[in-house]
Amino acid sequence: MLISKFKFFLLITAFAAGVSTYSFSGTKESGDEINKKDMDTTVSPAVDFFEYADGTWLKNTEIPAAFSGWGSFYVLRDNNLNKIKGILAELGTKTDYPKGSSEQFVGDFYYTGMDSANIEKQGFKPIEKDLAEVNSIVDLKGFYKELVYIQLGYSNPLFAFGSGADAKNSKQNIGQIEQSGLGLPDRDYYLKNDDNTKTIRDKYVSLIKESFVLIGYDADKAANAANSILALETQLAKASMSRVDQRDPQKIYHKMTVKELVSLSPDFEWNDYFTLTGVPEPGDINVAEPDFIKEISNVVKTTPVETLKEYLKWNIIRSAAPYLSDAFVQANFEFYGKALNGTKEMQPRWKRVLGTIDGRIGMELGKLFVKQYFPPNAKQRAMELVHNLMASLKVRIENLQWMSPATKEMAKEKLAAFTVKIGYPDKWKDYTGLDINRESYFGNILSASIFETKKDLAKIGKPVDKTEWGMTPQTVNAYYNPQNNEIVFPAGILQPPFFDKDADDAINYGGIGAVIGHEMTHGFDDEGRQFDADGNMKDWWTAQDGEKFDQRAERIVNQFDNFKAVDTLNVNGHLTEGENIADLGGINVSFDAFKNTEEFKSGNPIEGFTPAQRFFLSYANIWKIKDRPERLKLRVKVDPHSPEHYRVIGPLSNTPAFWDAFNVKPGDPMRMPDDKLVNIW
Numbered sequence: 019m020l021i022s023k024f025k026f027f028l029l030i031t032a033f034a035a036g037v038s039t040y041s042f043s044g045t046k047e048s049g050d051e052i053n054k055k056d057m058d059t060t061v062s063p064a065v066d067f068f069e070y071a072d073g074t075w076l077k078n079t080e081i082p083a084a085f086s087g088w089g090s091f092y093v094l095r096d097n098n099l100n101k102i103k104g105i106l107a108e109l110g111t112k113t114d115y116p117k118g119s120s121e122q123f124v125g126d127f128y129y130t131g132m133d134s135a136n137i138e139k140q141g142f143k144p145i146e147k148d149l150a151e152v153n154s155i156v157d158l159k160g161f162y163k164e165l166v167y168i169q170l171g172y173s174n175p176l177f178a179f180g181s182g183a184d185a186k187n188s189k190q191n192i193g194q195i196e197q198s199g200l201g202l203p204d205r206d207y208y209l210k211n212d213d214n215t216k217t218i219r220d221k222y223v224s225l226i227k228e229s230f231v232l233i234g235y236d237a238d239k240a241a242n243a244a245n246s247i248l249a250l251e252t253q254l255a256k257a258s259m260s261r262v263d264q265r266d267p268q269k270i271y272h273k274m275t276v277k278e279l280v281s282l283s284p285d286f287e288w289n290d291y292f293t294l295t296g297v298p299e300p301g302d303i304n305v306a307e308p309d310f311i312k313e314i315s316n317v318v319k320t321t322p323v324e325t326l327k328e329y330l331k332w333n334i335i336r337s338a339a340p341y342l343s344d345a346f347v348q349a350n351f352e353f354y355g356k357a358l359n360g361t362k363e364m365q366p367r368w369k370r371v372l373g374t375i376d377g378r379i380g381m382e383l384g385k386l387f388v389k390q391y392f393p394p395n396a397k398q399r400a401m402e403l404v405h406n407l408m409a410s411l412k413v414r415i416e417n418l419q420w421m422s423p424a425t426k427e428m429a430k431e432k433l434a435a436f437t438v439k440i441g442y443p444d445k446w447k448d449y450t451g452l453d454i455n456r457e458s459y460f461g462n463i464l465s466a467s468i469f470e471t472k473k474d475l476a477k478i479g480k481p482v483d484k485t486e487w488g489m490t491p492q493t494v495n496a497y498y499n500p501q502n503n504e505i506v507f508p509a510g511i512l513q514p515p516f517f518d519k520d521a522d523d524a525i526n527y528g529g530i531g532a533v534i535g536h537e538m539t540h541g542f543d544d545e546g547r548q549f550d551a552d553g554n555m556k557d558w559w560t561a562q563d564g565e566k567f568d569q570r571a572e573r574i575v576n577q578f579d580n581f582k583a584v585d586t587l588n589v590n591g592h593l594t595e596g597e598n599i600a601d602l603g604g605i606n607v608s609f610d611a612f613k614n615t616e617e618f619k620s621g622n623p624i625e626g627f628t629p630a631q632r633f634f635l636s637y638a639n640i641w642k643i644k645d646r647p648e649r650l651k652l653r654v655k656v657d658p659h660s661p662e663h664y665r666v667i668g669p670l671s672n673t674p675a676f677w678d679a680f681n682v683k684p685g686d687p688m689r690m691p692d693d694k695l696v697n698i699w
């Protein structure tokens with residue numbers, strides 16, 4: 019399965035192993051939507067609005083041991099998990115649900131995941147057969163067969179192959195090949211030599227060694243395997259495109275025939291490979307990173323088969339470890355949980371199992387979730403907000419000083435063509451043919467993965483189904499997908515503190531309103547603007563307007579490059595460019611829409627704050643999050659979103675409505691000087 023490069027999320031979800039989930043102790047009291055007790059009024063809002071709005075909470079909150087960060091999103095996710103746990107408790111121990119029903123899928127999957135005695139007894143038995151198959155490889159022919167099998171059920175050694183809309187013909191799915199194959203979260207971990215990177219790399223090698231010992235290797239053989247795997251992954255890392263370059267849709271669009279692919283990467287047997295995947299004639303394929311795929315040819319030509327075998331085994335062990343016996347789970351957590359994210363202890367089993375079910379058959383969980391927890395009127399209220407924000411973005415486009423009328427017309431056309439998805443899909447995903455049973459937890463995981471990958475491959479050459487959702491309903495997140503020109507808000511995020519049907523407008527516009535505006539602005543950020551109203555990559559800008567956009571965007575890059583994330587590491591302004599543009603646009607669009615409400619027009623204070631002040635306090639409230647330093651170090655490398663502190667002070671220091679609300683004067687830290695100020699949408 020591919021990770022879509024073209025879905026712009028509100029925030030990053032779990033990466034590396036283990037889904038991050040959470041439990042809550044909050045300070046909110048009824049009628050106290052802005053959490054006054056969390057503020058630090060000794061800090062001036064003109065100096066640091068994040069500290070002013072959230073400072074006491076930041077000082078007094080300890081991140082729970084089983085979490086790498088804590089705050090708004092974490093709390094809401096944890097609440098959702100508790101709700102789902104409640105649903106499962108109701109399903110209880112009943113075993114007579116009709117085969118293939120959501121209750122049967124979810125109930126049986128959960129049963130096997132919670133059966134810790136059986137999982138412990140099995141050790142690594144669930145993957146023993148697959149490891150033996152790899153062990154019996156004698157030549158490249160055998161290697162291709164196992165490579166395809168592992169890509170179907172486990173992970174993506176070497177590269178990923180799947181389906182996706184053609185960037186220049188959004189109605190049509192084509193084959194997509196993308197770089198992959200690394201066990202560390204980014205190529206930088208293989209290529210850089212600062213102390214933090216070296217420490218992480220050494221621990222990764224130790225994890226590989228330890229894992230091979232667990233499957234019966236002696237220490238020397240395990241050490242050799244680990245070293246050869248690191249060398250091979252380093253070769254892949256060197257050929258990998260950077261995350262910043264991957265943000266440019268043009269740089270990752272190289273449609274070619276199979277014949278052209280073969281001449282690009284001649285020593286890899288592509289025709290055999292496609293036949294083995296069940297797609298013998300895939301037609302034109304987009305090769306996202308040609309330099310990388312060229313290197314894959316060298317890899318199969320020059321790497322000893324024994325090394326390729328160790329590498330495949332490692333892919334099996336690494337992706338299965340979180341679901342095997344404790345020794346594997348613990349070793350995996352020590353690295354991916356502790357070393358990379360700073361998490362002190364593991365989540366309880368039930369949360370890990372729910373995270374797994376969410377990841378594998380999440381739409382079945384979603385059906386049960388929305389039935390109980392998504393009131394029909396929530397959809398209608400959210401839809402009203404979206405329409406109010408669309409109207410305000412339209413006016414903002416009309417009033418832009420820097421854009422020509424011709425480009426404005428195109429921008430408005432794109433805005434008017436937005437598809438809006440709220441809550442949950444109209445048409446649920448079909449899991450017919452998937453077998454989930456009470457026999458084996460890992461067996462269920464493997465079946466679900468193979469089912470999913472095959473379903474994905476079967477879309478190659480078929481029209482795009484634009485009704486599909488890329489997120490499950492219970493997810494606390496949102497996204498914009500430029501190829502569908504759609505904004506999507508799952509039921510999971512349509513809850514307090516983002517959205518509260520009983521709260522005043524300032525709270526909702528400063529919360530979910532800013533989120534909606536953020537997703538809308540993604541349609542017009544540095545990546546999104548390269549797609550037209552129909553979702554095709556096409557330049558609809560006059561050359562002059564394009565240049566003006568780039569100049570403005572460069573300013574936001576410079577601003578964020580100067581923010582310190584953790585220790586000596588700064589935010590990467592280019593990596594976070596699109597998200598920072600979306601945050602800034604989101605606030606401005608939502609604030610304009612808020613200005614049309616009765617609450618704003620009345621000017622009446624609530625809880626001692628003006629409507630405008632409440633709007634910005636609500637915004638700071640949704641980003642009330644703190645991360646462990648380890649996680650921040652990881653995020654700086656891999657996350658296109660800035661740390662929360664800067665998601666608050668970055669955009670607000672560019673927002674005149676905020677200065678007015680809190681009397682921020684020229685020269686104050688929360689007011690960008692004119693020569694650095696940025697205003698795009």
Ligand SMILES: [Zn+2]
Binds near residue numbers: 027028029537540597
């Ligand atoms: Zn975003």
